[in-house]
Amino acid sequence: MNSDELTTTVWELDQDEFPADEPIEEQARFLLRYAILAPSSHNSQPWQFTIDEDRIQIFADETRWLEVADHDKRELHLSLGCAIENFCIAAEHFGFDYRIQYHDSGETDSIAVVTLHSDGNQSSDRPRGLFKQITERYTSHALFEDRSLPQPTRDTLHQSILEDVVSLYLIDEPGLKRSIGELQAEADQIQMNNSEYRKELGYWVGIGALGQSWLMARIAQSVVTHFDLGDRESQKNSELVRSAPIIGLLVTSTDDPPARVKAGQAYERLALAASADDLVTHPMSQILEIPEKRERLGTQVGITDGISQHLFRLGYTDESQDHTPRWPLERFLSTQL
Template sequence: MDADELTQSVWDITEGEFPDGSPLGEQAKFLLRYAILAPSSHNSQPWQFTIRDETIEIAFDKTRWLEVADQDKRELFISIGCALENLCTAAEHFEVGYEITYHTDEDDNLVSTVTLEPDSDPSSSRPSELFDELTERYTSHQLFEDQALPRETRDQFRRVIEWDSVTLSLIDDPEQKRSIGELQAEADEAQMADPTYRQELGYWVGTGALGSSWLMARLGQAVVSHFDLGEREGRKNSKLIECAPVVALLATQEDTATAQVKTGQVFERLALLASAEDFAVHPLSQILERPEMRTKLATRAGTGEEIPQHLFRLGYVEEERTHTPRWPLESVPLTNQ
């Protein structure tokens, strides 16, 4: 990966350039311009695509797997699910039908196949306004305002979840948030105390993938790689959780790759809906990267036997929306066959 290839220009997509009436392969390639705008852990963008006639195969790029932070590939599959959701949202907007096949072979990096069906009507629970948010959605790391999320917004969140196998908990009880915040601080300190974790995080900071200039990225890499900032990060992230109007948790009945891909789809749909409603989203993954703390999170969040998969903050904040850069589609592993 070359940091010089990272660009902000990929966010500027002209909707009217969709190749309506062109072969499905050309339409698929255009839809993938929206897929690559999906969020991913450390902005690692771990997806690769193969277009075969009317199908798009979505696989993961092992070189972009966070082997230290994400040893079980949970975040990798969630990231792939986010890209899949963007693809489907764009397909629906351009009235291209599709069918998704989830692949379960753990020895293969193929995650899902999307078969385009132009003669069928796409149908799902996605609100139509989500398409416009594909190029507007962003992640906020700021302290959120003390302003409750409206009940109708919470209800709409729950309505757009397509599968009974993925559940959403919206936590606003101060004591619960404080307890989860304490766990977040503990996770930050444990992760940052690990030199291999800091080296991996430093590498991604150094690529510029998080949006810093070349110089600041290199300085950030040096600081993160060589200094244990766990206590500072723990205090900061704990406060972010405790002060958020809502802490959201997605959980599943099974802890499989497919469940995690569907978790990513649900999260991205919620993030797009949040963007449409002008409130911000901020994922927090450190707790879930520690197996023993993931179990504690289930207890503190009250998920019962369901398995926590993705934790994030929701709330309002006054700030300019900024996007992290992306490798353009030409730089993403893409094969036409």
């Protein structure tokens, strides 16, 4: 398989193929196949890995950074956190303990290093059953059912947040959701009025990262790049926000790369826990991509001491959805075993 080829076959993982009798480098390589199934902004997969015996270094691949939409690299760091969380959940499942070192990364430094230990005695506070959901979870862009979340489900979502620097807000008050929907519409209008933003979005659409066929992707790229779809997108996304039973917001106490990475880990853990309860999630990033809108969101939600990092919808849908394709792991390994 060509390492530059997008494919859905990466989702077809069989845990029985874990190389239990192979060196730890090969075992780490197997675990990374779960890491690359993590969500990322525009499905850009902005990560790079190196394996050195029991040490796995995670780098930001800045060739996949969304420089226009994600000017401060917030979404890039969140995406890396999602991949790290999948890796750690898989490591636990196959009997590893691990230690994570976070770095306030520069251009050439790793954002984190995960060191594996094979004694398997590490206790975990994660909700049960997350490993299976790594290959089941998907993002839905559909309208959600008019169905509220039961309290036990809400409790599980809150219990999924294990990081001291991360807080979760679950918003279901209609007036507040309406206000957030209005902010979403304003943010969509601003972004879609920016030709550079449309060009960047069009690139990822055009190469098939969002799962469309080659022909449909190229048509969609042309439409996105050359036409201002602000009215359509703002109306559609505002309705998605208002109609969702829950809007989730992750907030961190600081705004440095390690805090953002931890917020990404928290989101992926929450998304997997939601999937286990037949819920789906849908990130809504546009508000947070515009500093003034991000600040207004924090004010509306009542955040007095923290930074909004990740906004998303939560709900139920009967919509059937295929997984979006991924580039195979080999594309992201800087050294080959």
